[in-house]
Amino acid sequence: MPEEPSIRRVKDPQALLRHIQELLDRQAVVANLVERSPMQRHELVQSLVARQQSVELGRQIAQLHPADAALVLENLPLDRRLQLWALVEPARRGPVLLEVSDAVREGLIEALGDTEILHAAQDLEADELAYLIPQLPEGLAPELLGAREAEDRAQVQQAMDFPEGTVGSLMRFDVLTAREDTSLDAVLRYLRRRGDLPGDTGVCMVVDRAMQLRGVLPLKALLVNPGATEAGEVMERDPLAFHTDDPLAGAAAAFERYGLISAPVVNAHGRLVGCLNVDEVLEYVKESSQRELLAQAGLPEDEDLYAPVIVSARNRWPWLALNLLIAFIASRVIGQFEGTIEKVVALASLMPIIANVGGNAGNQAMALMIRSLALNQLTEGRFRRLLSKEAMIGLLNGLVWGGVMAAVTWLLYGDAILAGVMLAAMILTLLMAVTTGVLVPYGLKAAGQDPALGSSILITGATDTLGFLIFLGLAALVFGG
Amino acid sequence: MPEEPSIRRVKDPQALLRHIQELLDRQAVVANLVERSPMQRHELVQSLVARQQSVELGRQIAQLHPADAALVLENLPLDRRLQLWALVEPARRGPVLLEVSDAVREGLIEALGDTEILHAAQDLEADELAYLIPQLPEGLAPELLGAREAEDRAQVQQAMDFPEGTVGSLMRFDVLTAREDTSLDAVLRYLRRRGDLPGDTGVCMVVDRAMQLRGVLPLKALLVNPGATEAGEVMERDPLAFHTDDPLAGAAAAFERYGLISAPVVNAHGRLVGCLNVDEVLEYVKESSQRELLAQAGLPEDEDLYAPVIVSARNRWPWLALNLLIAFIASRVIGQFEGTIEKVVALASLMPIIANVGGNAGNQAMALMIRSLALNQLTEGRFRRLLSKEAMIGLLNGLVWGGVMAAVTWLLYGDAILAGVMLAAMILTLLMAVTTGVLVPYGLKAAGQDPALGSSILITGATDTLGFLIFLGLAALVFGG
Known part of the structure; x- marks a missing residue:
């Protein structure tokens, strides 16, 4: 993506993990020297080196995709995890918190002050914030919600009310919409003015004035048809739409059967309220299968590999x-x-x-x-x-x-x-x-x-x-x- | 999709299954009457009704997505399965064969004559045909390959050579490509002329003259940027690319971590050869987890629910x-x-x-x-x-x-x-x-x-x-x- 040119993506997270571990080891050696020999004349040099290494680590962390940063954090013992966590830029902590496992998230949130938490959460989307709020310190929710616009606030509240395992709990609110009589050129002009696609979805939803879903316009229809075409002419009619309270398992099965990328989500009154995207579905399928594997052995959803023995034993x-x-x-x-x-x-x-x-x-x-x-x-x-x-x-x-x-x-x-x-x-x-x-x-x-x-x-x-x-x-x- | 307006997609495959079953039941009753009372004067009427019901069934089947047709076939006892299979239009049998489980596919292929198999397979893409060939009668492969153009034939051969579980075995060959100095307008003009997007992917690959991958251009970049922009300016540099022999498990993990929709696949020489799409990855993840569940109980990959007792017992x-x-x-x-x-x-x-x-x-x-x-x-x-x-x-x-x-x-x-x-x-x-x-x-x-x-x-x-x-x-x- 042009706006984040420096984010690296890696095929082999193992190698990444080893690399960060080495940097941490090197820093630990130097930091240890500084601590143990405070009277030595090398002191200044060593603390400089330690600081330099911290900067280098911070630079590396800043280049990681949030999912990779989460992976690295999950795989570090508690002390190093917190050491690295402190190096993550405040504004990037929100996306990382979304990616780590529940067991690890708890410890990371505890390590943050209230101001830091507010800072980390401020740029999150409504559905993301709703996911995080239950684990944040109780007093913070009003402040977090208060900082948002009314519509946004209502969406966070809505998202929190959808029971786990329903389509509503995983959908995104941000959707591109058009009317049936909108020309493709008009949609394109709107997108160019906006400079971005809402929600990163592969489709544009076609609705009427009452936000009732009329059809779905795949982005490829925008690309291959003449600009004067109206959305209603090339949209897919009677698209598969999910209800907010449909079970996710069924929706995931439909995504798999039909190779869907994005599907509209409507509420009980048939009003378009959001969309369900394949990336969320893929994550859901993966997590469900892992939860099942663990549950068959009678283990709770996740266990921090670095939790104390007594915690793991009691699990x-x-x-x-x-x-x-x-x-x-x-x-x-x-x-x-x-x-x-x-x-x-x-x-x-x-x-x-x-x-x-x-x-x-x-x-x-x-x-x-x-x-x-x-x-x-x-x-x-x-x-x-x-x-x-x-x-x-x-x-x-x-x-x-x-x-x-x-x-x-x-x-x-x-x-x-x-x-x-x-x-x-x-x-x-x-x-x-x-x-x-x-x-x-x-x-x-x-x-x-x-x-x-x-x-x-x-x-x-x-x-x-x-x-x-x-x-x-x-x-x-x-x-x- | 505008070209297939009549395909229904269903949220609840159970209901679909029951509906088809009812149609089959009704037909069976009538057909039974026709068989048992050949001398009755109602004979003609009844055989007409039976034929009408067959037509109705065929109409219903024609409206099903291949994945749903597969689901229905898998869930019918052997006699009814073959009865329904005979009603599937010859040209639609290929996609259905791709969707059914291995155990069921065998029986469906056996029920077809050579000409019917050739007909069913002729419209499949290279990667799809490669997937099917090992289960087809041996003599047919040369004929199937002979009917294809040289490039296509080479691709089928290539796809068959990738070992199972590698990225190559699941990638698609058909990719949209552009050069760095191509303007977005030129890409759009090409797409409009073509009237379709190759491979249904969400990205355009940017390559040099030697087909070395230079970057990836998300389709959304085509939509939100001015037409005079060159592909090289807005493409994502150093995209995550997979090798044909990378393990699928690792690729699936990367798709999940980064929320990828489509990723380029290169060969050992860095040449772009195809792309891996999220719909295939989702299917792979789902199938792997099911295979694991069964394998833990020591069962082979799949078992036809309607296989004879002795076959299931021996499994x-x-x-x-x-x-x-x-x-x-x-x-x-x-x-x-x-x-x-x-x-x-x-x-x-x-x-x-x-x-x-x-x-x-x-x-x-x-x-x-x-x-x-x-x-x-x-x-x-x-x-x-x-x-x-x-x-x-x-x-x-x-x-x-x-x-x-x-x-x-x-x-x-x-x-x-x-x-x-x-x-x-x-x-x-x-x-x-x-x-x-x-x-x-x-x-x-x-x-x-x-x-x-x-x-x-x-x-x-x-x-x-x-x-x-x-x-x-x-x-x-x-x-x-």
Whole structure:
């Protein structure tokens, strides 16, 4: 962009990180010398060098894209992070704050005084400010809003009211609009006078006097058509428009299916209020998938790599506690059969096999189910069909792999009855596991929950407990105890 | 787009799916009647109705975006899928084939004759054809390529040679270019004459005579600057350009960090060869995350929901077999301690707790590690730091939760020594688990593998086996057996 000629973009953030780290190391060495030998005659020289290095670091930081500055900050231990943060120009701190993760943002904001925060936030757009405000010190919001024009202030308020996960929470307010009878030349003249494109979008929205959406004019239509053409003639009619309260997941899927760059957003009255852009959608998709990966392991959204051990350890407690509870229940199930195990101690060796294979089969069915739910593939009729298909698969795989394990058991322990118990338990466990794998995500979805969160632990808990119950229960029937 | 005014785009693919399903149901009823009662006098009327319904279905399909047509086809049982596929206009089959999943595409291609395939593929762009060719009947490639112009043919060949997962494999060849001394007016005149924008990108690439990339001219620069301006004056210098063999994952991360819409792609000699667009990147990111979700459960890339049971069951065999093998090893570890278990049968009840919590802690460390690797956050120094931090977390959590479980064990079994074994085993197991959780993904990455694939099963296998070994080994030391 001509107005920011010095911003570097990098393909390899690793190299960037190493480079900044080296600069910091070098400065730390010099700063250390200054501190440790205050009486030396090199003092002045050294503090000069330290200052020089700070200037060099500041220069490097100033050249970084806010997203890269955020990346560097996230990857520095706390002391260095704050040292570097102090070198970021006050006016550039706002965009950097938008880019860092929640966990890191908190610490960066704490390090700033009120005036610095006001300075950092003053140039942000309405949607950006709305995103930041909940994490800022409480007293500052009125002052921040007061400094803005009425329309802008109303937009910030609006943006804060859209629930997370809705289109409204991610849309931009700044949109280029035209009327149907506007000529393309008039649009071009307006753009040249303005010298900029609002919101960096690839489209111009066509609206009527009441701001009702009439169509969408891709910028390429401006370029390839004669200037006298009216917007209404070349606009795309009935464009795909989102409501502010549409779920983002659905909007992201539509962006992907249709290769959209920008889409209009309307409110409940059909009034154009903003647009949703592909760059925000891409970020949303990426973040959702990462959140899902972490959530499956029971971790909160993000964890500062450099948080103190006690903070990180505590982050994992709820999930560990839940797991312990589930394992404890499974353990009590086994406890009921200790008499049988005393009789046939081989059961103790064999039972983890049942639990393991059950958990595995359940998680496979679950993964397919979650994908189907995410791809919007499941009507009720198809759900029943899927359930019966999975049951067939469970039965088939139970026969095949139960047969294999029964043969192995027979070879190992020379006990045909034990092998029979193994076969029966494998079949029943696999049937139970795939059914659970299908039903749990479906149930969570029906209850309005995200099926990707929590499905795994529920399924593993169920397959462990029921797997032990099936195997040891069958064994108790056969061997007594 | 003005040239395809009748294509509908939908926010809710579920509703679309239900609608088509209803049409198919209605047609099936009528068609059934025609078949079953060939001697009735209503025959003619009914076959007319059936034909009418087919026409209506065809009309509906013709209005669908190729991505939606693909979605509908994927969600129909095999017979109906082929029935509907036959109704898709020959020329529109190419784009639909590009959109369906690999598993479904195979069946659709099999249903077409050679002439139909040639017809479907003839209007595809070079990169699209290259994507399709490997799945087409072998004999057809020469004919398909022969029908194209030399340059086009060379591009298809090139695109097929780029390995999967590289920028080259996803780039488009068709790019708008200009020289530095071209005036913006000249670019506009060219676009108006052409009446279209090559490749639908948001930028114009600025190159010299040797096609070396000089800069990038965002289309908005065309719009907001006076026509006499030269491209070189307003272009973005030193733009972020990708090499054809850059990994897509890194390119996608850059698109996300910088909010890119389109980026130039150069070959090893710095020659501009194409561009990478955000719509492709978005699709790549979405597909990667879904593949990861499935791969974690050991499922191949995609599975046709309507594949026969035996095919779906077999898809899960490799993973089930691997799991069985690992569970079997764990089982043999327990087998070594059957003497001890016979003495203290409570061990059998308690051992799943150790394995479960170990697996859980290992997977948490793994998820954080995979995220760090994906975000490019790990230099070697930071890796060591992370490892020692995780070890501290493991130790701390082992003390806390091992203490809890030791207390519970004491209460349940009134055996202080058994409680002590539990405490020691929990600490050691958690330490072992987090270390494994950090080392396994790092090792896989260092070995050039995707750490997200396979990490989970390796870690669970290790924590199960070693967890049992630690717990029962300690018990054997204390209780003998």
